[in-house]
Structures are given as C-alpha cells and as structure tokens.
Amino acid sequence: MSSDVDTINQAADRHGTAGHLEAAGAPAVPADGTLRVLRTGEFAFETGGVLPRMDIAYETWGTLDEDGSNAVLLLHALTGDTHVARGASGEPGWWDGFVGPGLTVDTDKYFVVAPGMVGGCNGTTGPGSAAPDGRAWGSRFPFTTIRDSVRLEARLADALGVDAWHTVLGGSMGGARALEWAVTFPERVGRCVSIASTAASTAEQIAFAQIQTRAIRLDPAFAGGDYYSAPARTPGERAGFGEGPVAGLGIARRMAHITYRSDVEFDARFGRTAQQDEEPLGSASLERGRYQVESYLDHQATKLVGRFDANAYVVITEALMSHDVGRGRGGVDAALAGLDGVEFLIAAVDSDRLYWPVQAEAMASRLPNCPPVEYIRTPIGHDGFLTDVEQLSGVLKRTVFTR
Amino acid sequence: MSSDVDTINQAADRHGTAGHLEAAGAPAVPADGTLRVLRTGEFAFETGGVLPRMDIAYETWGTLDEDGSNAVLLLHALTGDTHVARGASGEPGWWDGFVGPGLTVDTDKYFVVAPGMVGGCNGTTGPGSAAPDGRAWGSRFPFTTIRDSVRLEARLADALGVDAWHTVLGGSMGGARALEWAVTFPERVGRCVSIASTAASTAEQIAFAQIQTRAIRLDPAFAGGDYYSAPARTPGERAGFGEGPVAGLGIARRMAHITYRSDVEFDARFGRTAQQDEEPLGSASLERGRYQVESYLDHQATKLVGRFDANAYVVITEALMSHDVGRGRGGVDAALAGLDGVEFLIAAVDSDRLYWPVQAEAMASRLPNCPPVEYIRTPIGHDGFLTDVEQLSGVLKRTVFTR
Numbered sequence: 001m002s003s004d005v006d007t008i009n010q011a012a013d014r015h016g017t018a019g020h021l022e023a024a025g026a027p028a029v030p031a032d033g034t035l036r037v038l039r040t041g042e043f044a045f046e047t048g049g050v051l052p053r054m055d056i057a058y059e060t061w062g063t064l065d066e067d068g069s070n071a072v073l074l075l076h077a078l079t080g081d082t083h084v085a086r087g088a089s090g091e092p093g094w095w096d097g098f099v100g101p102g103l104t105v106d107t108d109k110y111f112v113v114a115p116g117m118v119g120g121c122n123g124t125t126g127p128g129s130a131a132p133d134g135r136a137w138g139s140r141f142p143f144t145t146i147r148d149s150v151r152l153e154a155r156l157a158d159a160l161g162v163d164a165w166h167t168v169l170g171g172s173m174g175g176a177r178a179l180e181w182a183v184t185f186p187e188r189v190g191r192c193v194s195i196a197s198t199a200a201s202t203a204e205q206i207a208f209a210q211i212q213t214r215a216i217r218l219d220p221a222f223a224g225g226d227y228y229s230a231p232a233r234t235p236g237e238r239a240g241f242g243e244g245p246v247a248g249l250g251i252a253r254r255m256a257h258i259t260y261r262s263d264v265e266f267d268a269r270f271g272r273t274a275q276q277d278e279e280p281l282g283s284a285s286l287e288r289g290r291y292q293v294e295s296y297l298d299h300q301a302t303k304l305v306g307r308f309d310a311n312a313y314v315v316i317t318e319a320l321m322s323h324d325v326g327r328g329r330g331g332v333d334a335a336l337a338g339l340d341g342v343e344f345l346i347a348a349v350d351s352d353r354l355y356w357p358v359q360a361e362a363m364a365s366r367l368p369n370c371p372p373v374e375y376i377r378t379p380i381g382h383d384g385f386l387t388d389v390e391q392l393s394g395v396l397k398r399t400v401f402t403r
Numbered sequence: 404m405s406s407d408v409d410t411i412n413q414a415a416d417r418h419g420t421a422g423h424l425e426a427a428g429a430p431a432v433p434a435d436g437t438l439r440v441l442r443t444g445e446f447a448f449e450t451g452g453v454l455p456r457m458d459i460a461y462e463t464w465g466t467l468d469e470d471g472s473n474a475v476l477l478l479h480a481l482t483g484d485t486h487v488a489r490g491a492s493g494e495p496g497w498w499d500g501f502v503g504p505g506l507t508v509d510t511d512k513y514f515v516v517a518p519g520m521v522g523g524c525n526g527t528t529g530p531g532s533a534a535p536d537g538r539a540w541g542s543r544f545p546f547t548t549i550r551d552s553v554r555l556e557a558r559l560a561d562a563l564g565v566d567a568w569h570t571v572l573g574g575s576m577g578g579a580r581a582l583e584w585a586v587t588f589p590e591r592v593g594r595c596v597s598i599a600s601t602a603a604s605t606a607e608q609i610a611f612a613q614i615q616t617r618a619i620r621l622d623p624a625f626a627g628g629d630y631y632s633a634p635a636r637t638p639g640e641r642a643g644f645g646e647g648p649v650a651g652l653g654i655a656r657r658m659a660h661i662t663y664r665s666d667v668e669f670d671a672r673f674g675r676t677a678q679q680d681e682e683p684l685g686s687a688s689l690e691r692g693r694y695q696v697e698s699y700l701d702h703q704a705t706k707l708v709g710r711f712d713a714n715a716y717v718v719i720t721e722a723l724m725s726h727d728v729g730r731g732r733g734g735v736d737a738a739l740a741g742l743d744g745v746e747f748l749i750a751a752v753d754s755d756r757l758y759w760p761v762q763a764e765a766m767a768s769r770l771p772n773c774p775p776v777e778y779i780r781t782p783i784g785h786d787g788f789l790t791d792v793e794q795l796s797g798v799l800k801r802t803v804f805t806r
C-alpha cells in the first residue's frame with residue numbers, strides 16, 4: 001500500500017469540517033467504509049489545466065486477493081460520494097443493501113473501491129480545496145472531464161495494487177464513468193456495468209444541466225466562484241457546505257430532482273395537496289403558501305445545500321455535460337466497437353426520463369457481444385438506480401459477480 | 404358595442420411602449436386582429452384582492468351574427484397574447500394557419516375573440532399597469548387564478564353582446580382556461596375544445612413552475628417585484644419588458660422551454676454539436692463555450708425577455724399552478740360530471756411530457772358523452788399544440804366548426 005495514503009477518521013468527520021490524519025502506523029488493511037485519501041502529485045487536466053497536487057478520496061470494503069483479481073470499482077453519481085455502503089462506522093451508505101457482506105456486491109468476496117470525482121467536495125481535490133496560496137481554488141479550478149477522473153482513478157488503482165478491475169460499475173454519472181473506464185483502459189476492465197446512463201450526454205441532458213449551472217451563477221452570493229470563508233486544508237475538511245450561492249444551488253437541485261423522479265410518483269405522493277398549515281393560493285394580504293410537492297423540493301434543496309459545495313456542483317455538472325466516449329476517438333460507434341475484451345452489462349430504468357431507456361439500448365447495440373439491456377421496472381424514474389437496484393441482483397450474480 | 408372599448412393602433416404599437424387611443428368615432432366593426440381594450444370597473448379577485456379598475460385587452464376577427472351564435476373564444480397559453488392570427492396589420496399571429504379566412508377556425512364564418520389573461524403584460528391589467536398612485540402595481544398586484552380571468556372574460560362577452568360562445572378553445576394553459584369556462588359558465592359554452600391540457604395542474608407541473616418563479620425571485624434585479632422604470636399608463640404601453648430580473652426570467656424560460664419540447668427533437672436538431680466558433684470544453688485560460696442546444700436556449704430566453712414582463716410571468720405561472728376545476732366544487736370528478744350540456748373535444752400531443760396524454764385521457768373519461776381523445780402526433784413534445792395544431796382540422800371541421 002502506498003505510503004501517501006492517509007486515513008481520515010470518517011465516523012467523526014464525515015459531516016464535520018475538521019478532519020485529521022491518522023498517526024503513522026495506520027493499519028495495512030483499513031476498516032471497511034473509512035474515508036481515505038491518496039495524495040498524488042501534479043495533475044494535468046484533459047483540456048489544459050494543471051494542478052500541482054491532486055488528492056483522491058476513496059473508501060474500500062473487503063480485501064484484495066493475492067492475485068489482485070477481485071477488485072471492484074464502484075463509481076458514484078453527480079452528488080454521490082465515496083460512502084457507498086456501511087463499514088466500520090455503521091453509517092448508512094447510498095447503496096446499502098446492494099454492497100456489503102453477503103450482498104449482491106459481496107464484500108466478503110470482492111475488494112470494493114469507491115473513489116470521489118475530481119472537482120468534488122468530499123476529499124478529492126476540488127474547487128474548495130486549498131491552493132498553494134492558502135486560498136480555495138474557487139474560480140481558478142480547471143475545467144475537468146469524466147476522463148480526468150478516470151485517469152486519476154488509474155493512479156489510485158496503481159497505488160492499491162490493482163492491475164485490472166474485476167468489474168467497474170456505476171449508475172447515472174457513475175455509469176458514464178464506468179463506460180469511460182472501459183474505453184480508456186480496456187485492458188484494465190474485466191466487466192463493465194453501466195446503469196441508467198449513456199455513452200454521451202445528450203442535448204436534453206446538456207440543456208437541463210445548463211439551467212442548473214446558470215441558477216447557481218445567478219445567485220449574487222456566487223461571487224464569481226470565490227465565496228469560501230475558508231478552504232479545505234486537510235482532506236477531511238469540507239469547504240463551501242452551506243455557504244455561498246445556496247439559493248442558486250437549491251434551485252439547481254430542485255430542477256435536477258424533478259428529472260430524477262417521475263410525474264407518476266409525484267402525483268401519487270403529493271397530488272395537489274397543500275403543505276400542512278399553508279395555503280398555496282395567495283391572498284391580498286398573505287404570501288402564498290406551498291403545495292406539498294414544493295415543500296418536498298425545498299427539503300431536497302436544503303439537504304443538498306448542507307452536504308455539497310456549489311462550485312463542486314458546477315464543476316462536476318459541466319464534466320457530465322462533456323461526457324462523450326467518442327470524443328477524439330472517431331465518435332461513439334468507433335469508440336465502443338473495439339471493446340470486445342470487456343464483458344458488458346447495460347441496465348436502464350423503464351420510467352427514466354433523464355437517461356431515457358432508448359439511450360441504454362443504443363449503447364448496448366453498439367457494444368460487441370453485449371447482452372440485452374436489463375430493466376429496473378419502477379414508476380419512480382431515474383432514481384430507480386438507487387431505490388430499486390436490487391432488481392439487478394439476479395442477473396448480476398449470474399453473470400458478473402459469480403464467485 | 405360598449406363605449407368603454409378603446410382601440411389601440413396595434414400595427415404601430417405592438418412592440419413599442421407608447422400606445423394611443425383612437426379618436427372618437429372609432430369604427431363600429433373594428434379591423435381584424437387589432438388590439439383593443441375594454442375598460443371595466445372594480446374587480447374582486449377570487450382569493451381576496453381588489454383592484455379599482457380592470458382592463459381586458461383582446462382582439463377580434465370576423466363579425467358577430469345577428470343572433471350572436473357564431474362567437475368563438477380563443478384562449479392563449481402562458482406567454483401567449485391576444486394576437487392569435489393575422490388581421491389588418493398583416494403581422495403573423497401565434498396560431499396563423501389555423502385561424503383566419505377559410506381556415507379551420509374560419510373568420511369568414513365565425514366571430515373570433517382572443518382576450519389576454521389577468522396579470523399579463525399585453526394590455527390586460529397586470530403588475531406592470533399603473534396603480535392610482537401612478538406607480539406600477541408591482542408587488543402589490545393580487546394573487547390571481549384562472550377563474551379570475553374567466554370572470555373578467557365574461558364581462559367582455561357581455562360588452563361584445565355574446566350571451567353564449569359557440570366554442571371556447573385553447574391549448575396548454577388556454578386549454579385549462581377553456582375547461583374552467585365550461586365549468587364556471589356551462590350555459591354560456593356550446594362547445595369546449597381543450598388541447599394539451601389538464602383538469603388540474605399536477606404535482607409535477609407545480610414543481611416545474613415553482614423552480615421558474617424561484618429563479619426569477621433569486622435575481623437581485625427582482626427587487627421584491629418593484630423594478631419598473633415606469634408603469635404602463637395606457638393600454639398599449641408595455642412595462643417591464645427587458646428590464647428587472649431578466650436573467651432570472653431567462654432561466655425560467657429555458658426551463659419551461661425544455662418541458663415544451665422533447666429529447667427526440669433536441670437530439671435530432673442539436674445532438675452534442677458545439678455552437679459555431681465556441682468550445683464547450685473549458686480550458687485553463689478560457690471560459691467554456693456553448694453547445695448548440697445551449698445557444699438555442701439562450702436565444703429562447705432572450706426572445707421572451709424582450710416581449711414579456713417578469714412579474715407577469717410569475718403571476719400567471721402561479722395562476723396556472725392554482726388551476727383546478729374541482730376547487731370548491733367537490734373535486735374534479737364532481738365538477739366535470741355535470742357538464743352534459745357542453746360538447747367537448749379533448750386533444751393531446753402524443754409526445755407531450757409536460758401535459759402527459761394520460762391527463763387528457765383522464766379528463767375525457769370524466770366528461771359526460773366526451774368522444775375519444777384526439778391526438779396530435781409529432782415527436783416535438785408539448786409545443787405540438789402550436790406547431791402541429793392543423794392535425795386537428797379534420798375533426799374540428801367535422802364536429803365543432805361545421806358551418
């Protein structure tokens with residue numbers, strides 16, 4: 001294990017601001033689900049930026065086999081993070097019930113690694129991280145792409161002793177990252193599972209994303225991206241949480257959240273019901289109250305604002321807009337046609353109206369020897385990749401996680 | 404014709420700011436498609452507001468029969484206006500090709516009337532109109548509902564000598580207005596045609612709307628709704644066009660516009676193509692350029708900002724959120740069940756993902772003797788009610804406009 005891997009006391013610091021590094025003599029086999037950070041050197045971004053130092057945050061579960069053949073890379077979605085599953089802290093992960101001992105991604109059998117995106121706000125270097133001058137990178141953080149994260153994750157694989165991943169798996173933006181891994185390093189990817197995603201962000205996905213970044217930039221508290229009261233100086237610190245353009249970030253989140261769900265679900269859950277003790281029809285003397293669905297969106301906004309940095313949201317959203325495995329490779333068809341050494345499983349949510357199933361079908365049809373698209377069937381929409389991922393357990397155990 | 408009907412020289416003033424009233428002796432039969440305004444007295448809003456004076460802007464085409472039996476009420480959508488079709492000015496209307504001499508809504512045979520919504524910005528009294536103190540109503544403009552507009556339109560019908568409409572017809576919010584007419588004044592509606600609409604705004608429609616109003620209010624130039632450099636003092640004047648929270652209004656429009664179209668259309672028109680001479684991938688030294696679809700949305704935003712007032716957008720959007728023909732009437736089912744004296748035609752756009760076809764089906768199933776839902780078939784999405792309305796011409800001529 002590389003000596004520049006620091007372990008952060010996740011249980012204490014996950015939602016705090018002051019992380020600490022473990023003393024020298026950290027355990028060789030870290031506790032499952034513990035936030036750790038690999039410090040790496042200079043990093044050149046795909047489109048020209050350079051940072052003198054790049055940290056990558058990650059968590060692991062289970063143990064790497066002697067022959068290094070059981071490593072699984074789990075890649076998070078837009079506002080996800082490294083905490084995929086429970087571990088030493090017992091704190092719930094965002095894919096609990098899917099990843100863990102005896103579960104579909106069985107951490108008794110596989111060594112599972114979950115890294116954070118470049119530009120994020122949960123340990124991997126991002127706009128809230130301290131630059132050499134002691135200030136947050138802020139507006140100076142370079143434009144980044146999905147490919148930048150893949151290349152940084154390759155550094156992590158090297159440091160962990162993983163020559164090739166047994167499986168690379170992700171949903172939504174995580175599915176885009178997984179596919180980009182297969183295209184960038186086909187010799188390092190045994191199997192690739194992409195759920196509720198696409199080979200290239202579409203015009204509509206770009207359109208929804210643009211509005212979100214514009215709402216954040218419209219907020220006067222955005223201040224051109226330099227709004228941090230203090231940068232994140234150590235990997236466990238959080239910068240930009242709950243400060244800066246929180247109203248704009250909240251609008252972006254509301255917007256995104258609608259696209260993650262479905263009309264059917266909203267209608268069933270909320271209909272036109274008014275929030276308790278509020279009157280959605282205004283009057284001559286009172287400001288309008290809210291419908292329940294508005295209160296729900298407000299709640300989603302508040303939750304995200306408390307756990308995410310607005311700049312990181314912009315940076316990662318623009319990275320997702322850039323997603324196109326065909327860029328510089330002769331187009332999507334050409335990029336996918338040569339991947340006959342990777343086993344693919346492509347899945348979609350039938351009610352998804354952000355990553356329409358037809359996009360998964362198109363991706364699968366362009367991949368050599370790809371089995372038919374698997375479907376998560378739920379009325380909930382895109383978020384089915386989180387809420388109903390267990391529907392894929394059967395096929396995953398039969399064809400991917402067969403140990 | 405009522406003496407408090409003023410005619411505005413539309414050709415000169417439609418896009419200007421200074422309207423003028425015609426001299427005494429205005430023609431008894433006004434020119435087709437000419438902006439006119441009926442001045443009415445005190446108006447009490449459904450939810451408690453009161454204005455001392457209420458103007459309603461409208462245009463007409465054709466001539467009312469002696470027996471008053473050929474009057475058609477055409478109701479516009481969210482950012483629509485009274486100029487449905489060409490007329491004396493020759494200026495294109497938003498339903499050209501559908502309304503006019505010899506067309507589906509044949510102005511040689513029918514007397515067509517198109518009024519503007521309460522709270523709008525095109526002649527009907529709205530937040531940009533001058534209050535008695537000489538300032539714009541601005542933040543003081545009362546909360547308004549679809550029903551307020553229907554009641555004001557009834558005043559217009561009285562003034563025009565229309566006891567009952569041969570047909571009330573509209574698309575999107577216009578369809579909501581048409582249905583509300585049938586429920587409020589069933590004895591005054593012979594036929595009701597509602598296209599791409601619903602009996603009550605759904606949770607998802609409310610959710611999309613909330614984000615739009617929040618984006619406008621987030622703009623620091625919103626100034627609490629009191630941003631007018633000058634109010635509209637005469638009915639032809641425009642207030643708030645291109646000033647105030649134009650950035651926020653632009654975001655709202657982008658948001659709305661995506662919901663008006665479809666993924667399929669965006670993909671076919673734009674794909675991932677970059678705007679000419681722009682580089683959507685940022686670099687270390689340059690701000691990111693735009694994808695074509697972003698430039699397109701920017702263009703949509705700019706166009707709306709130049710022809711609409713942000714406060715009017717908020718007021719009318721909140722009116723649309725309030726849309727529920729069942730409110731205070733025992734629910735939607737009860738409100739619709741008694742309408743056996745009105746002939747209905749309900750239409751939907753098959754690719755609509757704002758007013759999902761299932762909502763039109765639900766509405767039709769609750770109406771007595773309602774024929775099957777008619778479909779506009781197009782990949783374009785909701786805006787099919789504008790771009791492809793001619794698909795309804797056959798059925799409309801057979802069953803509604805049979806003269």
